Amino acid sequence: MEPISDPRGLRRTARPASLAAAVLTAVLLVLLTATGARAATVPGDAWVRAGHLVPGLQAMDVTATPAGGGTTVDLALGAGYGDVAPYQRLAPGAYTAEVRPAGAARTSAPVLSSTFTAEAGKAYTLAGLGSLQAPRLATLQDDLTPPPAGQVRVRVLPAASAAPAVTVTARNGPVIADGAAFGQPTAYASVPAGQWVLETAAAGLPAATATVDLAAGGVYTLVVVDAGGALGVRAVTDAAGAAAMPVGGAQTGGGGTATATSVTGTRPEFAPVVAGAALLLLAAALVRRRVHGRTA
């Protein structure tokens, strides 16, 4: 592409015009590509919860404090081993999470702490994991990807000290986790929705069963805990969605109020395109004026 200052262009006023058009087109394409690639996100708060999954550790309080200062949020108060507190809504941003014995002063040194960044519309579980000797506070991002129609997504949090590894199987159904290591969350697996008897097995321990209702479109976490020398399983709901999602958008208008172009003006994602185009138009006009000025 020739620079605008190319002397030959000074005598051929058509050239700056076509050049401007080419630049305009290129910029429009770039902007369109950029805006088109932007993934849709849910506006609003992030969803954050805390869980106590360290066997033998006393009941704990879990707090989150905005990194830039601000009000401390109690994510869990007096959470005992095996408890996963309900989600709370936090403004998107960076936080420091701290774990203290239940009732301990907020000014006291935390037993565990970590930092995490919460994004709008996303979900996180701050999980105390590991053994009493080596506990840690992990930030798990809870997957809100929709399961296939009629299915659910399930992961396992193995937190029973009696079992170095556990296998969770849906009776007459799929294996949900095979040999999942203590303290290590598994990835989410897709499972047909419905009522399942879950069998949790570990070497040297009697198998534990739990009956769970898994609603289509939902996301779940199965927490495996020590239960009186055996294994216990708790099903925790991470999220719920539509059992089967409609295809595409909705035809919700008859056009009776539509103007020649639009009922809502500029589509938001095109705003930068229009702004950019306006600037280019202005630039093109200025260039033209300069060119005309020199050739006159």
Place this chain on the structure above:
Amino acid sequence: MRPPRAAALLAAALVLAGCAATRSPASDAPASGPSSTAAAPTAVASSPAAAPASPGGAPAAIPAPGEGSVPVPAGGPRAVDAGSVPVRLQVPAAGIDVPLIDLGVAGDGTLEVPADYQQVGWFDGGPPPGDVGPAVVAGHVDSKSGPAPFFRLRDLAAGDEVRITRADGAVVVFHVDGVEQYAKDAFPTATVYGPVPGPALRLLTCGGSFDRSSGHYRDNVVVYAS
């Protein structure tokens, strides 16, 4: 002077840009009538014997005579308590106060929309408002001749209040998190209908330019609230 030509060029480019991202939907809206059976409570776990196929998420083809024989999808219908079904929507900031009907999925797989332009409906394949998950409510922005109940939906802003009354009398209050507009062929299905960790609401209507050839708007406006 040339500027007019440049302006025309620009306008053409923008029009092309706008059209490039749209499609011509084949189906005609509103395609099918509201489903009338979803209020029947069906509990997957607690009353297996008493559960005739309810078209919670799997509705009938357009004419409804055979609704009862529609196969239930894998996993069964969503268990919705009759008391949880939403019956009224109020959005003071947009001048909306309407009763709610139930909506399912149309024969072509798209969201069923109210047959009557002045009606607004709740998608009964998803969670009811106030339960965990995204409750979806859809209404028309206009009819063929004038405004419809969701005409001013696009004017909502973060913080505006949305109230939904359920059949059991409970009132669930949401606040708007944001308003987004999407080309229908780039509709963010997972964002709108996908799993949410807490109670959430999405209000759907049309927006953008109107495609006279298809008889549909090219965009959807989605209000996110929680």
